[in-house]
Amino acid sequence: MIPLITGILGVITAATILVLIRRDHLHARYGLWWMGAAFAFALLGIFPWVFDELAVYLGVAYAPVLALMLAIILLVLKILVMDLERSRNQVKINRLVQRIGLLENDLRALQKMRGNEPGPYGRDELQD
Amino acid sequence: MNSLRSPGSGRKIPRTIVIIPAHNEASDIGRVIAEVREVTAFPVVVVDDASSDDTRELARSAGAIVIPLSVQLGAWGAIQAGLRYALSRNFEYAVTMDADGQHKAGSLPAMMQPILEKRADISIGCCTRRGSRLRKLAWGLMKGVSGLTPDDLTSGFRVYDRRAIKALAGREATLLEYQDVGVLFMLQREGLNIEDVEVEMPPRNSGISRIFHSWTSVGFYMAYTLLLSLTKRQRKARL
Numbered sequence: 001m002i003p004l005i006t007g008i009l010g011v012i013t014a015a016t017i018l019v020l021i022r023r024d025h026l027h028a029r030y031g032l033w034w035m036g037a038a039f040a041f042a043l044l045g046i047f048p049w050v051f052d053e054l055a056v057y058l059g060v061a062y063a064p065v066l067a068l069m070l071a072i073i074l075l076v077l078k079i080l081v082m083d084l085e086r087s088r089n090q091v092k093i094n095r096l097v098q099r100i101g102l103l104e105n106d107l108r109a110l111q112k113m114r115g116n117e118p119g120p121y122g123r124d125e126l127q128d
Numbered sequence: 129m130n131s132l133r134s135p136g137s138g139r140k141i142p143r144t145i146v147i148i149p150a151h152n153e154a155s156d157i158g159r160v161i162a163e164v165r166e167v168t169a170f171p172v173v174v175v176d177d178a179s180s181d182d183t184r185e186l187a188r189s190a191g192a193i194v195i196p197l198s199v200q201l202g203a204w205g206a207i208q209a210g211l212r213y214a215l216s217r218n219f220e221y222a223v224t225m226d227a228d229g230q231h232k233a234g235s236l237p238a239m240m241q242p243i244l245e246k247r248a249d250i251s252i253g254c255c256t257r258r259g260s261r262l263r264k265l266a267w268g269l270m271k272g273v274s275g276l277t278p279d280d281l282t283s284g285f286r287v288y289d290r291r292a293i294k295a296l297a298g299r300e301a302t303l304l305e306y307q308d309v310g311v312l313f314m315l316q317r318e319g320l321n322i323e324d325v326e327v328e329m330p331p332r333n334s335g336i337s338r339i340f341h342s343w344t345s346v347g348f349y350m351a352y353t354l355l356l357s358l359t360k361r362q363r364k365a366r367l
Contacts, residue, residue, distance in 0.1 A: 091302045098209035101195040
C-alpha cells in the first residue's frame, strides 16, 4: 500500500510542476530540478527495494536512514545553489537601481536643458 | 593648502567630486552641502537612498546634483552609485562624506593633501577619540582579524583616487554591505596605498549610527565583518 501512495505522490508532484511551468509560475530551469525530485520520489515509492539493495551495497544497516541522509544532502545543496543565485540577483538589482538613478539624473538634466519641467517620478515606484 | 577652491586659487586642483549618501537627512543635508560649497568649488552629488522625506528636493535646492535611488540600498550601495557617476564623468578624485554633519568640510584640505602629493591613493578621515566602548572593541577585533591597519576602519570620510574609484565602481564591490573592511580589502588587493588623516568628528546632529545603535545590528555587523576578514585576508597585509 505504501509504495502505491508514495508513487502517486510522486506523480502528483510531477503533474503540479508541469502545470506550474505551463502557467508561467515556475521557470523551466528550476522545473528541471523539481521534475527530477518528483521522478525520484515516484520511482523510489513504487520500487522501495531499490533503496534496500543500495543500503546493503553501501553497508547501511537501516535503509530509510540512507534515504533521509541523501534527501538532506540534496536539500542543503539546493538551498546553497538558491543563495548563490540570490546573491547574483541582488547584485543585478542593486546595479540596476543605481543605473536607473544615474539615468534619471541625466534625463532631468536633459529636460532642463530643453526647458521642460522634469517628469514626475513617483518616489516609490520600484518599492512594490 | 588652506583652500580647495580651485578656480583662481593659484594651485590647480584636479577634477574632484564630493559624494554624500543620504537617507532621510532633510534636517541636515542643506547645511552640509552649504559647508562643502564654502570650502570647495567641487561639484556635490547627493545620492538619495530612497528617502521618504524632502532630502532630495532640499539637496537640489542647495545646489547639489541628486542621484535618486528608487530602492534603499544602504550607505555603501548609495556611495557606489556616486562612484559610478564619478567614473562616468571622468573625475580624478572622489570624496565621500556623511550627510549627518559628522564629517566637517573644513577637514577636506588636509585629507586631500596625501592624495595630491601622491603619497597615497586613498585617505581616510580618522577620529579614534570618538565612539563608545562598543565601537572601540569592534575596531580592535576587526583590525586583529583582518590585518588591516587604518585606525578608523568604519569611517566613511574618505578620498579616493581614480584607480580606487575604478576598482570600487565594479560589479564585485556591489556585493559588499558596508564601506569598511570589504572595501579596504579590495583596495589592498589592487595594491593601493591608504593613509590615515586625523580629523575632528563632532557628534552627529541628528539620527543614529546605522551600525552602532543596537546590540543586534552590532552583532550582525561584527559577524559579517569577521567572516569577510577571515575569507578575504591576504597572507601579508600591505596596508
